[in-house]
Amino acid sequence: MKKWSGAYAGLFLVLAFLLSGCVSNETAQTSANKQNGLHIVTTFYPMYDFSKNVTGKHGQVDVLVPAGTEPHEFEPTPKDVAKIQNADVFVYNSDAMETWVPKLLKSIDTSKVKVVNASEGIKLMEGISEEEHASHEEQTLDPHVWLDPVLAQKEVNTIGKAIRESDPAHKQDYIKNEDQYISELKQLDQQFRSVTEKAPRKEFVTQHAAFGYLAKQYGLTQIPIAGLSPDQEPSPAKMGELQKYIKSKGFKIIYFEEVASPKVAETLASETGAKTVVLSPIEGITKEEQDKGEDYIGYMQKNLEALKQTILEK
Structure with missing residues (x-):
């Protein structure tokens, strides 16, 4: 002992x-x-x-x-x-x-x-x-x-x-x-206003419902596949409704974010003939990206360029 x-x-x-x-x-x-x-x-x-x-x-x-x-x-x-x-x-x-x-x-x-x-x-x-x-x-x-x-x-x-x-x-x-x-x-x-004010299309489809404030500020409407959290998935009925809507409106792009899984966005895109493009909620930027000069404003400008592909389409 x-x-x-x-x-x-x-x-x-x-x-x-x-x-x-x-x-x-x-x-x-x-x-x-x-x-x-x-x-x-x-x-x-x-x-x-x-x-x-x-x-x-x-x-x-x-x-x-x-x-x-x-x-x-x-x-x-x-x-x-x-x-x-x-x-x-x-x-x-x-x-x-x-x-x-x-x-x-x-x-x-x-x-x-x-x-x-x-x-x-x-x-x-x-x-x-x-x-x-x-x-x-x-x-x-x-x-x-x-x-x-x-x-x-x-x-x-x-x-x-x-x-x-x-x-x-x-x-x-x-x-x-x-x-x-x-x-x-x-x-x-001002960069966002100069684009959105003349945009012929005001809607965009996104996997994650993260862009409500941005949409409201610039007279746009986000059509989210899922809710506020990226890990939420829509029901089969909701997916069916979205497929019909996307086809009827002729959307060619479905946006997803780089951090979450793009599986749902990719599935919907393949079923509607659309392609997927990143629209970032800017929730994390790597040190390597920061060292290259990437920052919040730079990512927001990338988001604007991504949105142009939908909202400037006639």
Whole structure:
């Protein structure tokens, strides 16, 4: 028994040493972030890009959801939670998108971490109401506000305000950065308006009902195959209705997103003689793409080019 007790004691000391090392590393990393300016933790790519454009050279901006991971399905790890707890600012899109955030906030000291709901003040639209799309009750509201360049400006304003309040010493730099980025988003808005205002066709078919805000802003109508979550699939009856509608309207393109499986869109396309084209919800951009200069605005411009193939068709 004494030998076993000695073994357990030794094991306890090893574990204690390892744990203390982890805590020390986490504390050291946090201290380093503080010295380098603000440490901002964001949930997924658009929140990261918006925050980074405002922050500029001041501080560090991290993103939790890895590129290629569907944000609708993401759940934070203990390491992710620790990052948020040690951040100066935590930015997320909305409770309708990051459904895990309200529960997580119960463990966050908001006197130390400024929490930013980027869509605060924006009235969220109701999501798809078909019964077969209602399996995700937490997503009855449509969270995809960032895909509307006008609402994206409001999110940037909300993020910018929180960053200025967290680091007033660099307030003027943040204001300058925000104004510059808002100017770029306004140009993006004008690019969409110049195309959509003269478009002879106002409807487009998409696998994922992510483009409701964009469609509303520019007088378009999205015809979604599935609901707000990309993993939802339509019933056979719904697929039959869509086939008839697509054929009757002569749609030649069905849009899908790069992160989710394109299976449903491909099936519908093969049955209607259409082809599939990417229309991105911009939920994740790889580091390699970012290194090549890809960003939110660039992807939105690609989306516009993709939409042209449908809405400019006579």
